[in-house]
Amino acid sequence: MASGLVVVLGVLLLADAAARGSWDVVLVALGPVAAAVWVTWVATVRPCIRFDDDAVTVVNPLRTTRVPWPAVRAVRQRWQVLVDTVDGRTVTCRGGPALPRRRPGAGGPADAPAVRPLLDRLAERRRVAGTVAPVAPVETTWDRVPVVLGAVAGVLLVVSVVTATVTAVA
Structure with missing residues (x-):
């Protein structure tokens, strides 16, 4: 529940920064928000x-x-x-x-x-x-969709770190 709220808040703040034209903020925040959305989806919604x-x-x-x-x-x-x-x-x-959860004292x-x-x-x-x-x-396979989306979120995270580093140096 808490991770879902963090994701919703991140997406809303990202949309607000885009609406205001703060593209430097969007580039810095896009990677962490994408990674949070991906982790939340993969860990709690998809299984x-x-x-x-x-x-x-x-x-x-x-x-x-x-x-x-x-x-x-x-x-x-x-x-x-x-x-x-x-x-x-x-x-x-x-x-x-x-x-x-078992109640204390409940047997079995x-x-x-x-x-x-x-x-x-x-x-x-x-x-x-x-x-x-x-x-x-028994067939076990990797699912392409979450793996590819995770790679995309990882690339966006790298772009965000590089953008944050470049803006901090400049």
């Missing part, structure tokens, strides 16, 4: 867990992993949702629901009702596929 009839797809900040249902050995939850595969890998879902593990739809779909797919389903490979 998620999607699933359909064929697979569970884990979208982490810079990578996406698609695990076909026959390749899923178990779904469990620690601080994040973990998908264990039949080949021994564990995929951590950065965008999954977190465990609720914390319950995670937000993971229930994923577990229900896994059980359904196992019933449909039976026990002899072929295991498709």
Whole structure:
């Protein structure tokens, strides 16, 4: 929440500097604002867990992993949702629901009702596929969009530092 407010404030101040014609301020502030927007998007908005009839797809900040249902050995939850595969890998879902805090004195593990739809779909797919389903490979790929946008934010950050240095020397 706080990072979102920082991003909104940065964008508003950047727009105000542009509207006033203070292009030196825009050039100095553009890189940090772009980096803050990118980090906020990659870390808090983008990560998620999607699933359909064929697979569970884990979208982490810079990578996406698609695990076909026959390749899923178990779904469990620690601080994040973990998908264990039949080949021994564990995929951590950065965008999954977190465990609720346990109350002091409450016995037993914390319950995670937000993971229930994923577990229900896994059980359904196992019933449909039976026990002899072929295991498709787990696919992990870099996502071009966040990587390219991160590179652009990095270049803008370098431009801002160089502009700030040049204006400070002059």
